[in-house]
Amino acid sequence: MAGLSPFASGPRRFIFVILATVVMLHYVLGMLHSDYSRLTNFSSISEKWKLAHERVFNSSASLLPPPFLNDSLPVTTTEITTTTELVEVAAPEPTFVPPPPPKRANATFVFLCRNSDLAGVVSSIRQMEDRFNRNHGYPWVLLNEEPFTEEFKERVRVLTDAPIHFGQIPSEHWYQPDWIDEDRARAGRSRLMAQGIIYAGSVPYRNMCRFNSGFFFKHELLQPYRYYWRPGVQFFCDVTYDPFVFMQENNKVYSFTISLVEWEPTIPTLWSTVKEFVKRYPELLDPNNSLGFLSDNNGVGYNLCHFWSNFEIADMDFWRGEAYQKFFDFLESKGGFYYERWGDAPVHSIAASLFASKDQVHFFRDIGYRHDPFQHCPSGDDWTRGRCSCDPKDSFDYAPNSCLKRFEKLFG
């Protein structure tokens, strides 16, 4: 019937319906895709509509409204185009102010994993998406020394609309180098096994530690990014702000949720190697460093404190920079990743503590995190705001083997 058509009741009603339509589409698209609000510009909304439509529905062929608007909006393609032109020419200033563009950091998630880790990977990504990333859409980079299977990729892709990249690690970044003396490496493994140390006999674990120490940030899929987040295992709380933006705006290079003491037998010569390096390159030390976190006697000995690197939000440009590159090359030349079992956690921690200033290292008190057998559970307002699922009484923070007290002492 004629009464159903918005065009039947004169030009004023016509303009009103058009304005309402445009405003509604704007909000709906804004909600659908945070980038849309950045694209919005009323002087060229027609072009932007097309762009946003393509990004959301990936179909440059059609300018039809999204199907779920079908019922509520009896419009056709031509009407939309006409509408935007009419608004440009005739409409008064819109009565609402578009929300400011959300700030976004130059950042990505990085996940090193095997095909056999699928169940854990799905669980981690699901949690990170639910607790944080569904509001942000930061990309994911998954890395493996072997090709990911189609099943793996399909099971991961279904979890998020954020971009996901699957990459293979170049073999020279992963496998034990030829110049490592295998007899000496084997003897090192046996020595650790005799002491009952975890992963004592594992070469793949050592490949992983060396890759995380010196190579992941060189992977081609990570070149476009500066900050990364290792998604770890279990997240207890909503992350109610953007930690990447926090890192960027506060000039942080490294962050942690749990710190603890290392198994000494895995790194018997690491500290003497560090001291040799510092003697050779004293100028690389930051004048305001965190040596006090690493040593209780001004550097003579290592107290084994490190940040637990299975959770990390950090700045890859710091790892790519001169100080860390020289440092890693020096460690690598000693072969300790294979002759001993140097972990990426003490290696990263020592570097961040010596070559960055102490206020560039951040404790994310408000991020609830667990990696068996330890967890950090926020307390007070942080716990409430984050709707945390952990018991605030169960937190490693001030347990005997935690190093948080030492970190806090740096700041008086």
Ligand SMILES: Nc1nc2c(ncn2[C@@H]2O[C@H](COP(=O)(O)OP(=O)(O)OP(=O)(O)O)[C@@H](O)[C@H]2O)c(=O)[nH]1
């Ligand atoms: N692609 C690949 N990923 C690995 C390999 N070994 C470990 N990883 C990944 O590296 C991460 C840590 O490895 P795990 O074996 O779980 O080590 P962990 O028990 O967490 O070790 P700690 O953090 O030292 O307690 C996980 O994301 C694994 O999926 C490997 O050989 N290949």
Ligand SMILES: *[C@@H]1O[C@H](CO)[C@@H](O)[C@H](O)[C@H]1NC(C)=O
């Ligand atoms: C809006 O778009 C027009 C045309 O593309 C451009 O000239 C103008 O600078 C844009 N304004 C803003 C605020 O982005």
Ligand SMILES: *[C@@H]1O[C@H](CO)[C@@H](O)[C@H](O)[C@H]1NC(C)=O
């Ligand atoms: C849209 O889909 C095509 C294939 O259908 C793909 O090549 C293209 O990269 C997609 N574009 C976006 C923006 O997702």
Ligand SMILES: *[C@@H]1O[C@H](CO)[C@@H](O)[C@H](O)[C@H]1NC(C)=O
């Ligand atoms: C959308 O509208 C067209 C034309 O009115 C109709 O043929 C189609 O069935 C509608 N689709 C949905 C999903 O409602």
Ligand SMILES: *[C@@H]1O[C@H](CO)[C@@H](O)[C@H](O)[C@H]1NC(C)=O
């Ligand atoms: C993000 O950071 C990387 C590494 O510093 C840099 O190469 C790239 O240009 C940056 N991208 C943007 C958009 O700033």
Ligand SMILES: *[C@@H]1O[C@H](CO)[C@@H](O)[C@H](O)[C@H]1NC(C)=O
């Ligand atoms: C050293 O770090 C402290 C602690 O954050 C800070 O207050 C101080 O300004 C820094 N000093 C220098 C010289 O950077």
